[in-house]
Each structure stands twice: as structure tokens, then as C-alpha cells.
């Protein structure tokens with residue numbers, strides 16, 4: 001791991017695997033979504049089990065669950 | 074940690090178009106307030122009326138049923154729920170029990186009507202048939218038309234004064250854009266907080282029309298309401314492209330969806346002047362209202378070599 005980087009566990013609901021993603025320190029959930037190519041208007045972010053605003057900053061070892069909710073069902 | 078603009082607790086949502094953060098409690102309250110305001114402003118339901126709500130089991134319709142159940146309790150209205158089982162394998166059989174469970178929990182009488190029972194074919198079968206016959210129509214076209222027709226008939230058989238559907242802001246703006254792209258004037262005109270009353274149609278109301286889809290989802294999740302979050306396997310085509318476009322627009326320019334809706338609502342009264350008058354008749358086959366001899370649903374069925382099977386949808390027993 002490079003200096004100034006943290007690792008977070010990411011799971012997109014509906015996809016099977018949990019993956020580890022390296023992001024810069026003080027990355028916001030919104031930045032992570034960008035990095036993953038997901039539109040914030042279409043998902044809800046659960047940070048360590050809590051639904052949070054996408055401006056919330058991530059810390060090393062955090063668990064991030066992403067729920068696609070805007071699917072046009 | 075981001076904090077709620079109103080009470081300082083941890084924020085669960087950044088409502089970017091309004092420039093505020095909301096915690097779980099303030100978010101739930103805000104959605105409930107908007108729902109009640111929309112019900113009152115547009116006089117969607119009057120005290121003492123009987124309301125049928127269409128419930129698929131998905132987040133929007135289940136949330137809508139919860140909000141309506143509370144509203145109806147206060148306003149002395151009667152609420153019944155209807156689920157249309159289109160016959161989509163791996164999708165509807167998961168969401169249907171969730172619709173049923175929520176209705177039971179709320180003490181709302183629940184009825185299921187199915188494509189198979191009404192048309193003698195599931196949507197899956199209709200899709201295969203349409204492909205084989207090369208009709209060039211996609212599953213969403215069949216599903217949309219036929220579901221609407223069954224909901225109207227079910228609501229009428231249930232003696233409902235209003236038929237509530239869970240269309241949210243995203244659905245409505247998508248429909249506006251889609252009708253623009255298709256230059257479908259009469260469909261465009263018919264979009265609104267409530268459907269203009271026409272003979273044979275149970276008036277339709279859309280109480281979630283002013284609430285973004287993401288906020289409806291958050292409401293359900295934050296309230297701990299059990300919902301089905303699956304995606305319909307037939308989602309795709311131009312509907313999906315328009316949705317994607319609108320979400321990109323909203324992400325880069327918050328408030329775009331509301332602006333499109335507001336602009337449309339301002340234009341809508343003027344569209345009435347340009348609407349051609351036509352006489353309402355009864356479909357020769359099923360008796361549903363239509364402007365020609367066959368209703369759209371029966372016309373689609375005929376194109377597939379199918380026809381209406383069962384005349385009455387609702388038997389007295391609810392599930």
C-alpha cells in the first residue's frame with residue numbers, strides 16, 4: 001500500500017463478491033462511486049452498516065455497501 | 074461525519090437540489106410531509122373514498138401503500154391493494170409475497186390478478202410469441218398496456234373511487250421525455266398528478282410524483298419496510314437510456330428532474346386546447362373504454378393470436 005492510501009471493503013448488492021478497493025486518504029463515498037463508475041443518483045451507500053450521505057469520508061478498513069435503488073422497476 | 078442541517082444528527086442523505094443534509098428521522102418526516110402535501114394540494118383522494126393501490130412489491134409501491142394506509146386511517150378512507158402478476162420468472166414470484174406480507178401487516182385487503190388468468194399467457198410467453206411473430210414491439214409495451222388495462226378493470230370491480238399508482242418523480246420525468254422522443258401527444262397530455270376523469274376509467278392518482286426515486290427508496294430503507302429490490306429482467310431499450318441520461322443530468326446539474334416536471338406542469342393546461350376530442354366507446358371484446366373498436370390491450374393480443382380469457386378478474390376472496 002502506498003503512502004496516503006487506504007483500503008476499503010466494497011460490496012455492490014446484486015453482485016456476488018466483496019472486493020478490496022484502494023483509495024486515497026480522505027476519499028469521500030462520492031469519489032469512490034465515481035471511481036467505480038456508479039452514478040450517485042442511482043444508489044444508496046451503507047458505511048459500516050449505516051446509510052450515509054455520499055459526502056461522508058472513508059477510513060481504512062471501512063466496509064462500504066452500495067445498493068442500486070434507482071432501477072425503474 | 075456529515076450532519077443533518079435541521080437537527081445535527083448524522084446525515085443519511087444529501088438532498089443536493091435543495092442544498093441540505095437530512096438524518097434518518099428528518100428524511101422520513103420530509104417524505105411523509107411531501108406525500109401529505111401532494112395528496113392535499115392536488116385533492117388526490119377525498120375523505121370517505123375507496124382507494125385501490127397498485128402494489129408490485131417493489132420499493133415504490135410498497136412505500137406508497139404504507140403512506141396511503143396511514144393517510145386513509147386519518148381521512149377515513151378505505152384502502153385495498155391490487156398486484157398484477159405479469160408472469161415474469163425469477164422476478165414476480167419474489168416480489169409478490171412481499172406485497173402480500175406488507176398488505177397483511179397494514180391490514181389492507183389484497184387481491185392478485187394475473188396475465189395468465191386474464192389473457193391466457195404470461196408476459197414471458199407473450200415476449201417469446203412477439204419475437205417469433207416479429208411484431209417489433211418490446212416486452213415493456215405489452216406489459217405497460219396490459220397491466221394498465223387489468224388495473225383499471227380490477228379497480229372498477231373493487232368499486233374503487235381512485236386508483237393509486239406509485240409513479241415517482243423519476244418515472245414521471247422519464248415518461249415526459251419518452252413521449253417527447255416518440256412525439257406521442259395524447260400520452261404526453263395524460264401525464265399529470267391525476268388522470269383526467271374519463272368514462273369507464275377509475276381516476277388514477279400518483280401521490281409520489283413529486284418525490285425522487287432515490288428518496289422513496291431511502292424512505293423504505295430507513296423505515297425498515299420490507300421491499301423487493303430486484304430488477305425486472307426486461308428493463309432495457311429506450312426506457313433505460315432515457316433514465317441513464319436523466320440521472321447523469323441530475324448528477325451534474327441537481328434539480329434538473331424537478332425543473333422538467335415543473336415546466337411540463339406549466340405547459341399542460343395549454344396542451345388541453347390542442348387535444349383532439351374523441352368519443353369514448355367500449356372495447357368490443359373486453360368492454361374496457363377505448364376510442365376505437367378494440368382497446369389497445371385487445372389489439373396487442375389479437376396481433377399475437379391471443380385473446381381475453383376471463384371476463385371477471387376479482388373473485389370475492391382476497392389473499
Ligand SMILES: [Zn+2]
Nearest residue numbers: 077080096099
Ligand atoms: Zn435531522
Ligand SMILES: [Zn+2]
Nearest residue numbers: 356359368371
Ligand atoms: Zn379490450
